[in-house]
Amino acid sequence: MVMAPFAFVPHDIYVHQNYPDDSNNYKSSHNHGGFDLFQAREASKDLIFEILKEKVAKIDIHNCHPGEEDPFYVADLGQVYRQHIRWKKNLGRVKPFYAVKCNPDPQVLRLMAKLGNGFDCASKAEIDLALGVGVDPSRIIYAQPCKTKSYLRYASQVGVKQMTFDNSDELYKIKEMCPDAELYLRILTDDSASLCRLSMKFGASLSIARSLLELAKELKLNVVGVSFHVGSGAEDPRSFVKAVEDSRYVFDQAAEAGFDLKVLDVGGGFSEDTFERFAATLSDALDEHFPPHIRVIAEPGRYYVASAFTLAANVIARRDVSLEMSDSASTDSATEAYMIYLNDGVYGNFSNIIFDHQHPVPQILTMGSPVCTPIEYSIWGPTCDGIDLITERTTLPGALDVGNWLYFENMGAYTKCSATRFNGFTDKHEVIYISTEPSATALLEYSNDI
Known part of the structure; x- marks a missing residue:
């Protein structure tokens, strides 16, 4: 017992x-x-x-x-706690931002907040849930590359600044509704080995990443990082390696465009059965391509709950x-x-x-x-x-x-x-x-x- x-x-x-x-x-x-x-x-x-x-x-x-x-x-909830300690042991460099969409149970959200985790939100309602458990807006990322205008305005009003984008129209919306946002360029990844593929819908290809960064610079927007998602329930850890390599390429492009990126968001895709193997592969890739001063976050959901x-x-x-x-x-x-x-x-x-x-x-x-x-x-x-x-x-x-x-x-x-x-x-x-x-x-x- x-x-x-x-x-x-x-x-x-x-x-x-x-x-x-x-x-x-x-x-x-x-x-x-x-x-x-x-x-x-x-x-x-x-x-x-x-x-x-x-x-x-x-x-x-x-x-x-x-x-x-x-x-x-x-x-x-003890099992959720054990998963957190397991994460800290194997991916200590990576700060979890819990994917609220996966299970917005109020007690789970309370525990996530008490553990010091951030929150990955995809809508106004999810932002409200995170704020409702006492989370500071700085611990929320609006990780939805295609956002409703009124939701953008609301995010700005409540102090949620971190958010993703993957297209030029989104940049114009953000300039209008939330000009002081801290932006992450969501890039396209190979998610062919995942249960739920996302690349058909989200992510900028490497061929247009530079033009998006230049547009953000022209609009005087603040791009602070790169994000990717290898798909929910990923089955091949090598997908993380390629995504990290591509992120490094975009970091270098951003530097040429005049940005000093500070954060890499490695998304989700983690599951309980394969976690240690994925964590080891991801950690090695991060250490190879990103120095310690680069902040790394992730968006685990199913892994926790x-x-x-x-x-x-x-x-x-x-x-x-x-x-x-x-x-x-x-x-x-x-x-x-x-x-x-x-x-x-x-x-x-x-x-x-x-x-x-x-x-x-x-x-x-x-x-x-x-x-x-x-x-x-x-x-x-x-x-x-x-x-x-x-x-x-x-x-x-x-x-x-x-x-x-x-x-x-x-x-x-x-x-x-x-x-x-x-x-x-x-x-x-x-x-x-x-x-x-x-x-x-x-x-x-x-x-x-x-």
């Missing part, structure tokens, strides 16, 4: 949970807070599972009020397709198979399947009975749309009945933030907050804004 965890509930009311303190079972480590990363993560999963079980045990599916059996999250959130959803309907499966298999052996329907789907918290190319893995929280032979399932969402498919085919070690629950780990990135209200289903779901790191608990519980 974990060290005296806290469960955070809405409205900043903190309830102490009486879980056993087994912190002596952890190995000493310099990775973070004295705990071994792997063991801490496994302990977090165990605690989350117990909280999920405790929560669903209180729900009477047969007699509850409408909405009481809605999907819900358990979020471990993906593994911190677990989602539970209820089985609302089931259809037996065993006969169809047996016929299609052309075999004498019977296949037990079902289509099951959850009260959440791709128009809700599983929007990451559509928008983020994710493949959430179902696990059984409650079931009718265990089985010797795994049962095949396809898992569907609740809406009328045929594309509302969560898992086309999977096997699970239990018989699921209507009213049972499944849970899905790693649901913290691009999930609830892009949920819709299609078919009238709500896009607002309860989040049960816990912390399996005492340092994260202290940062949140003893802050002055509670």
Whole structure:
């Protein structure tokens, strides 16, 4: 188990949970807070599972009020904290600016602010969220190369000066609305090895970078840095190497145009599974091409929050397709198979399947009975749309009945933030907050804004 965890509930009311303190079972480590990363993560999963079980045990599916059996999250803010310490250990030179778009959860934003991180915002609403947790405007970058005029005016009014651009029209807008902005030239990168490609939409090619810098000089605008983004969920660390090399080239062009650039923004693309490998490659490239006085920032999102959130959803309907499966298999052996329907789907918290190319893995929280032979399932969402498919085919070690629950780990990135209200289903779901790191608990519980 974990060290005296806290469960955070809405409205900043903190309830102490009486879980056993087994912190002596952890190995000493310099990775973070004295705990071994792997063991801490496994302990977090165990605690989350117990909280999920405790929560669903209180729900009477047969007699509850409408909405009481809605999907819900358990979020471990301690896992967010561990990811931060992991970042500082492996990318100490690079200051994180959390990508608010990934998961604008209020408790996550509060923790990011307490950790001293900056905020990567893409709209007025996201700027307001960052300012709302007490962040100084100097810790916000408006990292959207194509901005609404009124939003630019608003950014100027509230003191947000750092922002990106990648075209001449944007420079004219900035000159009109926010002439004292601190500008980053967003350059085009090779993002062919990423899950979500951005280069088709954003980024100035190296062939026009010089002309944009000259225009900025002519307009008497202040260009302070270069930014790039290798794509969300990048899979090849070499994409960072090429992007850093290209950034060095643009830094040199900027010097020729009369600018003294001070900052490099390496964007996002970091994920939990490949982080150390990517960090090592990026660090080497930075050390090779940029001296220590150049400030380096990044825009991580999923890296921080993906593994911190677990989602539970209820089985609302089931259809037996065993006969169809047996016929299609052309075999004498019977296949037990079902289509099951959850009260959440791709128009809700599983929007990451559509928008983020994710493949959430179902696990059984409650079931009718265990089985010797795994049962095949396809898992569907609740809406009328045929594309509302969560898992086309999977096997699970239990018989699921209507009213049972499944849970899905790693649901913290691009999930609830892009949920819709299609078919009238709500896009607002309860989040049960816990912390399996005492340092994260202290940062949140003893802050002055509670």
